[in-house]
Amino acid sequence: MAAISDLLQAAQRAVPRESSPTRTAANCILGIFILWWLFSTVKQYLRLRHFRGPPLAAFSKLWHLKTVWGPKAHLEFYDVVKKYGNLARVGPNDLIMEDPELVKRVLGARSTYRRADWYDAVRFHPKKNNVLSTRDEDEHAKLRAKMAAGYNGKHVQDFEKKLDNNLSNFFRLLGRYVDADQPFDFARKVQYFTLDVITDLAFGDPMGFMAEDGDMYDYIETTEKAMPSFITLTVFPWVVTKILSNPLFRSVLPSDKDIIGMGKVMGIAKKYAAERFGPDKKIQRDMLGSFIAHGMTQEEAESEILLQVFAGSDTSATTIRATILHVITNPRVLNRLLAEIDAAAPHTAQPVIADAEPAPCPTCK
Template sequence: MVSPSPYSWTTIGTILKFMEAKISIICQNARSVDDVCEAYGSLARIGPNDLICSDPDVIRRMGTAKLGYRRSKFYSSFAFNPDQDTMLSTTDERIHADLKVKTAAGYSGKDVENLEQSIDRQLNAFINLIERKYLSTPTNFRPFDFAKKIQYFTLDAITDVAFGTHFGCITQDDDMYDYIKTVEQLLPAAVVAGVLPWLLTLSRSFIFKPFLPTEKDKLGFGKMIQVAKDIVTKRFGESKEVQNDMLGSFIAHGLTQEEANPETLLQVIAGTDTTAMAIRAMLLHITTSPTCYTALQAVIVEGVKNGKISSPVTDAEARAIPYLQPVIKEGLRKFPVIAGLLPKTAPEGGDIINGFSIPAGTDVSLSLITITHSKATFGPERWLEGDDNDKLRKMTLAADLVFGSGKWSCSGKNIAMMEMGKVLVELFRRFDISLVNPTKPWKSFSVGAYIQSDLFVRFTKRTH
């Protein structure tokens, strides 16, 4: 039995693959695939060997180790070095499991000394930057692009936590090493290469090798590779540095120098871009929802008044603020930061999904936006309404798919949630925030993840 399909099939596989690339890049794939799922159900065919699934129970089931699903070749396009995979790029389940074991304690923060203090240090620097350069007054209008500035924070925060030193984006008020610019340029190409694997093979051939980033580059991805390698080199050898940061934890749990070089770079990318995307989307939805804005500021003011919120707010305090956690959950539900298909390959012997027989080797992708967008409006109150615990549990399980599931769950979820809570509390306790261009608040388009810019805002000092 073959699953439903929105397309009439031909034998010209190349054309179909280009159609997939068009969905992924040109048509903003999250919305396009959502339309397919809405029209054809929770399992639909989008390529000669490709299905899209929007059933959360099926997605969680695929993430269990015993079922035998594995990552598709799509993930290979995210290897920084063709000779050395990372936890993100490997399609070998044994390598993935080994790297996950070695990095788990570091990503969870259990082995990281002064984890929260490192984040607080960069959050204070971020607040100081706003107050010093971007605070508007009745006589001085100082709009700024929050999309860019919040990524300065996430970059400096993750590098401080990961390596005990930070890039200095906040201090310099600049995109150090052109990191943000480079990722925005490379991400679309990586997604296209994932959809069209022959492009990945071609890009790594001797013809194109001279044009690839190298450690000798002064800026961009090559510079990032060199920075990561320099950091790792200091942690190995006879005079090695031993630190109780994330990288130190990885090494203590057996990560080799060869593994650490690309894994360190992955730390920066994984711990920066998606967290910044989430915070941008939350700020946008809060500022365009007067009810939510008022309620959030009210619980923050009450918490400060009652001595339940420190300065800066602690992670434990933030997680205990009644309305804040629903705002975060609703923000992640309404704008899931992962828009990519993230295909997994069906195991030997195939599978049965919702009554359909799925042959071995079939790629089954995820339409996360279909799962999370059962409600179109932004409403944090939905997480507080009623006493239907079963309904709330199902909502939570669906929203948690933003962080993956099972063996593919996000290792850095704890740090991301900590940063989101702290940032929202500190911004809305200190500032009144409004959009500069409410009819066109930002630019956002999907290339597997979202590239966002021009979220211009006006911050003024709150009067208590």
């Protein structure tokens, strides 16, 4: 007891009896900050108080950050909507929805809903928007109008032929491993295929992933490593708009002078865009040519090429992987598909079936 008494007396002597002006000012600032934080937290909570969700998510972005940073975000979000309903709260100002009709209503062309600030985080350059990150509805509509013809393939010369050629290259690549009885990573080969397809359609030449049978410029490796950080920025988009846009941080971002990774692809995008402008501009009937013919500027073209390569190839690869995964893990479906292929093989000479040919199997219809 004596020791405790001595400790309390020592602590009492350590506290100054009179506060200095500096300490008083610091305490006032701290008090104001705490009051502001409490007011902001309560205000945010009340805005979406009608929606249920994980308790922490109503007051802080920490739950959202923890979820997207982990490897099972898709499962955790799935559990949230199953537990709390089709429209659940996953952040102080964030909702997640599962109802397809609601998704169409929110994301529809004439929707009155506006894009949230997390779209700022999907810029490939802190100061340059693309068609995905543009939040201004009028600007977004103008960009879409410039790109519509290119994306629907109407202005892309030899659209079907390019797809057929890349499919044939893909089958030959897989065939080399099959003939040699060697295992291979199908998921990675699919990514080579989609990257070559999108670059061939976008600016007239495949980047060469399938020909190289490798990760050109370490693009896939570097983007996969950066993905957790990229997703984290969608939780805190102000990092992109307020911090990374500052010239002081330019050295930590990918640059078109890099020899590998996203920076290398930025350099390629800049090169292809530059070729389409100026006195000696190249005119080609590909997606980029269509964009420019409909009024796209050189700076916009650089940004959209990056989006095409990054988003276009990865989403397509993910779709193919998911489809194949579900087929091969369902014996009934797999056996039926294999039987159809075996029955159709003698009746077609090419791995790619032309639209004019009769469908050799039910799955091909």
